[in-house]
Each structure stands twice: as structure tokens, then as C-alpha cells.
Amino acid sequence: MTEAMATTRRLRAVPIDDVAFDSDPLAGALIRCGRGDQAAFASLYDQLAPYVYGVVLRVVRDPSQAEEVTQEVFVELWRIAPRFDGEKGSVKAWASTVAHRRAVDRVRSEQSARDRLDSDSQRRVTEVDVVVETVEASFDQARVRHALAQLTPAQREAVELAYFGAHTYREVAALLNVAEGTIKSRIRDGMIRLRDELGAETQ
Amino acid sequence: MSSELDRHHLAAAYALDALEPDERIAFEAHYHDCHVCSHDVRDFRSTLAAIGELSVTTPPADLKARVLEQVAATRQLSPRVAPRTLAPAPARRTYLLAAAAALLLFVGATAFIVGRSSQSDDAFASQLEQVLAEPDVQMVDLTAMSATTEGRIRVAWSASAGQAVVLGDGLTAPSDGSVYELWLLDDSGAVPTQMLDPADGGEVRRILPMAGNPIKWGITIEPEAGSASPTGEILFLGDV
Numbered sequence: 001m002t003e004a005m006a007t008t009r010r011l012r013a014v015p016i017d018d019v020a021f022d023s024d025p026l027a028g029a030l031i032r033c034g035r036g037d038q039a040a041f042a043s044l045y046d047q048l049a050p051y052v053y054g055v056v057l058r059v060v061r062d063p064s065q066a067e068e069v070t071q072e073v074f075v076e077l078w079r080i081a082p083r084f085d086g087e088k089g090s091v092k093a094w095a096s097t098v099a100h101r102r103a104v105d106r107v108r109s110e111q112s113a114r115d116r117l118d119s120d121s122q123r124r125v126t127e128v129d130v131v132v133e134t135v136e137a138s139f140d141q142a143r144v145r146h147a148l149a150q151l152t153p154a155q156r157e158a159v160e161l162a163y164f165g166a167h168t169y170r171e172v173a174a175l176l177n178v179a180e181g182t183i184k185s186r187i188r189d190g191m192i193r194l195r196d197e198l199g200a201e202t203q
Numbered sequence: 204m205s206s207e208l209d210r211h212h213l214a215a216a217y218a219l220d221a222l223e224p225d226e227r228i229a230f231e232a233h234y235h236d237c238h239v240c241s242h243d244v245r246d247f248r249s250t251l252a253a254i255g256e257l258s259v260t261t262p263p264a265d266l267k268a269r270v271l272e273q274v275a276a277t278r279q280l281s282p283r284v285a286p287r288t289l290a291p292a293p294a295r296r297t298y299l300l301a302a303a304a305a306l307l308l309f310v311g312a313t314a315f316i317v318g319r320s321s322q323s324d325d326a327f328a329s330q331l332e333q334v335l336a337e338p339d340v341q342m343v344d345l346t347a348m349s350a351t352t353e354g355r356i357r358v359a360w361s362a363s364a365g366q367a368v369v370l371g372d373g374l375t376a377p378s379d380g381s382v383y384e385l386w387l388l389d390d391s392g393a394v395p396t397q398m399l400d401p402a403d404g405g406e407v408r409r410i411l412p413m414a415g416n417p418i419k420w421g422i423t424i425e426p427e428a429g430s431a432s433p434t435g436e437i438l439f440l441g442d443v
Contacts, residue, residue, distance in 0.1 A: 049266070050260060050262065053260055074270045089248055090249065188215040
């Protein structure tokens with residue numbers, strides 16, 4: 001932790017070359033990626049890889065598959081970088097969306113819904129070990145944990161089963177033996193509470 | 204809860220990638236044009252980006268070299284710009300003409316005929332998944348232009364992937380010597396087209412290459428050899 005405390009706020013160290021994006025510390029590097037700058041992409045990789053790999057790993061669970069999916073995600077981010085639209089959200093939200101969708105696609109293509117219900121009803125969602133790398137990451141994590149703690153247990157369970165369990169809301173309803181409409185409401189109410197706690201523009 | 208209200212309530216489940224496939228398609232067709240839902244999707248994705256901080260895990264060190272190696276061999280998409288037209292460029296049409304008439308007035312059309320038989324179900328499902336996974340996928344249900352037109356047509360596409368999916372059900376087979384032709388209309392006036400061949404039962408299940416950013420899709424009846432620009436009756440039309 002001492003070492004972490006000494007680490008500079010690395011996310012802020014990215015030079016920003018577009019005023020329009022100055023609320024997004026990764027936007028400058030991404031804009032250069034969009035112009036084919038592989039060095040900028042290497043820098044973006046360094047900043048996003050623990051994040052992307054972490055999201056993917058938590059969904060697919062298997063480290064070797066998570067590695068494959070993470071590679072797919074980064075190649076895709078490179079491919080579509082010229083079309084990134086900062087109006088639609090931050091670089092991190094964009095990377096997170098692509099990463100989660102790819103991870104979910106991998107899970108769903110490899111297992112039938114039936115298989116997932118069987119295996120996951122026993123496992124449910126478990127916390128993964130977290131590597132706190134910077135003061136900022138540690139601060140962000142504390143904020144997120146606080147926000148998650150504001151959800152009712154039922155809301156949190158529904159959101160986590162859907163997001164990290166890669167289940168559709170109907171599958172979540174089947175897992176919990178609760179009406180689908182109830183799960184939809186828990187997911188929606190839980191996400192609204194999280195949004196209100198975290199603020200919409202969180203990086 | 205009305206279905207309209209219900210649709211607005213799907214943004215959270217959509218952002219979690221937790222909708223059933225058909226609901227996802229329907230929501231994607233809806234939310235880009237819905238101020239409330241597009242705002243919600245953006246917010247929820249931002250919220251989930253914050254949740255992702257909890258999972259931060261250092262990846263294997265050798266992954267970076269493999270990613271960068273593949274990146275060096277991967278061509279990037281071009282940024283979005285107005286597509287070139289094949290004909291002398293008309294003044295850019297910011298506003299479209301009345302829906303039906305518009306199909307007939309575009310110039311610079313290119314027509315090409317693709318294989319006529321429907322693709323196998325498996326190949327289709329796999330390609331459909333790929334198109335739907337594109338971040339910029341959009342969808343529109345075309346509107347029948349006449350009360351006597353039977354069936355329905357849905358088009359989903361990704362401009363970045365350059366692919367469109369055409370789904371049709373309950374279509375009446377075109378009379379002998381004529382075919383259905385699909386038109387993509389964009390604001391430069393180019394009209395790439397594809398022939399459609401409803402399989403048994405009036406079904407269309409096709410993945411087609413496309414270019415440009417459509418603002419409308421339409422289907423007309425054309426002579427069997429196809430047409431360079433729309434000449435026949437407009438059966439379906441849909442605004443993006």
C-alpha cells in the first residue's frame with residue numbers, strides 16, 4: 001500500500017490534445033490511436049489493460065479465455081478507434097462496453113443457457129481479488145463499494161448476476177425463482193441508484 | 204405497465220447486456236432516436252465503467268506484445284465521412300424529399316446482383332450475431348406503402364462493419380419476371396442495391412455488404428435483371 005500511495009495519479013498524466021475532451025483523460029491518446037499511432041495505442045493499452053482484462057476475467061472466469069477475449073477487445077478498439085465519439089461517453093465506458101459485450105458473447109456462444117443455469121446457480125457471483133495499483137484506483141474502488149452498498153441485497157444480486165454472471169434478466173429470474181418483471185425492476189432500480197451515487201460522468 | 208413504458212425501462216438491462224436477443228434488437232432500433240433512453244444508456248454505461256474498477260486485474264505480461272503485434276497487422280476503419288457518389292455529385296441533400304418520391308429521384312445508383320439462394324441457417328445466425336455485436340448497429344422496420352402489401356421487412360446494419368441484415372416474413376412472391384430490390388438511400392444520393400429472393404414461406408434471411416450511412420431503406424419491385432435506379436412500385440420504406 002505504501003508503494004501504491006507513492007504512485008502518481010497516472011491517469012492524469014496523459015497529455016490531452018483536444019480541448020473538447022478535456023474531461024476524459026484517455027481521449028487524447030485515443031484520438032492519436034485513431035490516426036494510426038501505435039505508440040499511443042501501446043500507452044492506451046497500459047492504462048486500460050488491467051481494467052479490460054479484469055472485466056473480461058470476471059465474466060468468462062477462465063484466465064486463458066479471458067486473455068484471448070482481452071486480445072480481441074483491444075484489436076477491436078484499435079480497429080474502431082477512428083470512429084470513437086466522445087459525445088457518447090468516455091473512453092473507459094466505450095472500452096468497458098466493448099469488453100463486456102465480447103465477454104458475454106464468448107460465454108453465451110460456449111455454453112447453452114441450460115448449462116449456465118446449472119453451473120452458476122451453485123457458484124453465483126464471487127468477489128475477485130482486486131489489485132489496487134494507484135491511489136486513484138483505490139479511491140475509485142472505495143466509492144464504488146460505497147455505492148454498491150446503497151443497493152438493497154436483492155438489487156445488488158440481480159445487477160451482479162446479470163453483469164458479471166452474463167445472464168439475461170430472464171435467466172436471472174429463473175435462477176432466483178422470481179418473476180421476470182420483478183427482476184427487471186430490481187435491475188433498473190439498482191442501476192438508477194448506482195448512477196445517482198456515482199454520478200453519470202464517472203470515468 | 205404499458206409496452207411503451209416498458210420499452211423505456213429496458214435501458215438498464217440493455218447496458219448490462221442482459222436483454223434477450225429479440226428484445227435487444229428491438230431496443231437498439233428504439234433507443235438511438237429516444238432522448239430518454241439514449242441518455243439512460245450513456246449514463247448506465249458510464250456507471251458500469253466505474254463498477255469495472257472493482258475487477259481491475261493485471262493481465263499476463265506477454266499479452267501486450269501479442270496485442271501490439273496483431274494491431275500492427277490490423278487495418279483501422281476509416282472515419283465517418285459523407286460517401287463519394289458515382290455520378291457527378293449532386294448538391295448534398297440535407298432534407299429528403301417525400302418518402303415515396305425520394306426513392307425515384309436519386310441519381311448515381313449502382314445495382315449489383317448477389318447470389319439468389321438464402322444462406323444456410325447456421326451461417327446466417329453466426330453472421331447475424333457478428334453484425335448485432337457491432338457497437339454502431341442500428342435497426343429499422345420498413346413500413347408497407349400500401350394496405351395490400353403483405354409481410355414485413357426489418358433491416359439491421361452496421362456502417363462500420365459494412366454489413367446489413369435483412370429479415371422478411373410473410374412476403375408475397377413477386378410475379379414471374381420480377382424481383383424485389385432493396386435500396387439504401389444516403390444523403391449523398393448514392394443508391395447501392397441488392398436483390399432479394401423470398402424463400403419458401405415468403406421469408407428473407409440475408410446478410411449483405413453495404414457502404415455509407417443510410418438514412419432510408421426501401422424495397423421496390425423491379426424487372427428480374429434488376430435496375431440501376433428504382434423504377435417499380437415501392438413496397439416498403441423505412442426512415443433511419
